Amino acid sequence: MPVGAPHATVLGLGIHRAERIVPNADVIEAIDSSDAWIQQRSGIRERRWVGPDETLETMTLEASRKALASSGIDAAQIDAVIVATCTWTMQTPALATKVAHALGTQSPVAFDISAACAGFCHALALANDMIRAGTARHVLVIGAELLSEMTSRTDRGTAFIFGDGAGAVVVGPSEVPGIGPVVWGSDGEQFDAIRQSTDWREVLASDSPEMPYIQMDGGTVFRWASFEMAKVAQETLDRTGIRVEDLDLFIPHQANMRIIDAMARAMKLPEHVRIARDIAEQGNTSAASIPLALGRMYDEGQAHSGDLALFIAFGAGLSYAAQVVRIP
Numbered sequence: 001m002p003v004g005a006p007h008a009t010v011l012g013l014g015i016h017r018a019e020r021i022v023p024n025a026d027v028i029e030a031i032d033s034s035d036a037w038i039q040q041r042s043g044i045r046e047r048r049w050v051g052p053d054e055t056l057e058t059m060t061l062e063a064s065r066k067a068l069a070s071s072g073i074d075a076a077q078i079d080a081v082i083v084a085t086c087t088w089t090m091q092t093p094a095l096a097t098k099v100a101h102a103l104g105t106q107s108p109v110a111f112d113i114s115a116a117c118a119g120f121c122h123a124l125a126l127a128n129d130m131i132r133a134g135t136a137r138h139v140l141v142i143g144a145e146l147l148s149e150m151t152s153r154t155d156r157g158t159a160f161i162f163g164d165g166a167g168a169v170v171v172g173p174s175e176v177p178g179i180g181p182v183v184w185g186s187d188g189e190q191f192d193a194i195r196q197s198t199d200w201r202e203v204l205a206s207d208s209p210e211m212p213y214i215q216m217d218g219g220t221v222f223r224w225a226s227f228e229m230a231k232v233a234q235e236t237l238d239r240t241g242i243r244v245e246d247l248d249l250f251i252p253h254q255a256n257m258r259i260i261d262a263m264a265r266a267m268k269l270p271e272h273v274r275i276a277r278d279i280a281e282q283g284n285t286s287a288a289s290i291p292l293a294l295g296r297m298y299d300e301g302q303a304h305s306g307d308l309a310l311f312i313a314f315g316a317g318l319s320y321a322a323q324v325v326r327i328p
């Protein structure tokens, strides 16, 4: 029987922001909107979209290499690679297998998971469990999305929301807890609230096939996220055995600035807890949003090694996952 580590911890972070900065001015015409409306309703000023030489794979590799470097772990020590994404356009094989090979890892277990915007927190929870169960020692966890390719430029409810990027962490064994218990779940009754516009079979049957895009019932998602996720956040703190005052950082999925504010109010976050607001300049990058948001907090001097952060992510499914993390 494999022998697991007593605990697991995040050893290092790497991020990659897509290179093209796209201000609101560039998206408003096609949806009859305005910079003021987008900022007021979503908090987004600009988003990042891929440049001509960037792909989902290149962004994933960039973030992964930086995560390995910052954690001081060699690619050969990685025995599992998990990619959370909803924008890898190959049904099979998994992007994780390609990335693992390109990084020079040695035949690790490698797979993708589909949990939309909650994917990074799902993958982190799996890594934590694998290390403690002894089925892996060092796990590379990646959230990566190329959403500009799956965004309709004329859909008023989504054209201004999404961005591209990737974030990765290396998770390894530890004597002390670095990742708290996960609270996760889904509400399949709301399966349609955020969805791919068309099934691939419908695309093939069409006379003028088009890339499917992400559609959503903005109001439904907004209400669900603002109220239900604050309860999940509290449950996560309770299971971890800490109080909201013990947190240093609140890093929710970057879906909408008003959702972030509503959650912070519902949780009664004390003033000293720094709140991630990466969405303003990055847009919503689904599975990549939490590591990207953490990256900005380091860059801006808001996050420091050893800080206690609450990660909470939610999205299509409607799926969600949250955990408390001691950041590297």
Ligand SMILES: CC(C)(COP(=O)(O)OP(=O)(O)OC[C@H]1O[C@@H](n2cnc3c(N)ncnc32)[C@H](O)[C@@H]1OP(=O)(O)O)[C@@H](O)C(=O)NCCC(=O)NCCS
Residues within 6 Å of the ligand: 031, 032, 033, 034, 037, 041, 042, 117, 156, 157, 158, 160, 194, 216, 217, 218, 219, 221, 222, 225, 255, 256, 259, 284, 314, 315, 316
């Ligand atoms: C998408 C979202 C910003 C829309 O904001 P909203 O306040 O719900 O907007 P509504 O759809 O209720 O529309 C309000 C008004 O703005 C108008 N409107 C809608 N989209 C618009 C746009 N892009 N530009 C300008 N006006 C717009 C509507 O026509 C409506 O006008 P009316 O009041 O005259 O009828 C918001 O619902 C949201 O962010 N939801 C959650 C999104 C999310 O988190 N997604 C990711 C989950 S992982």
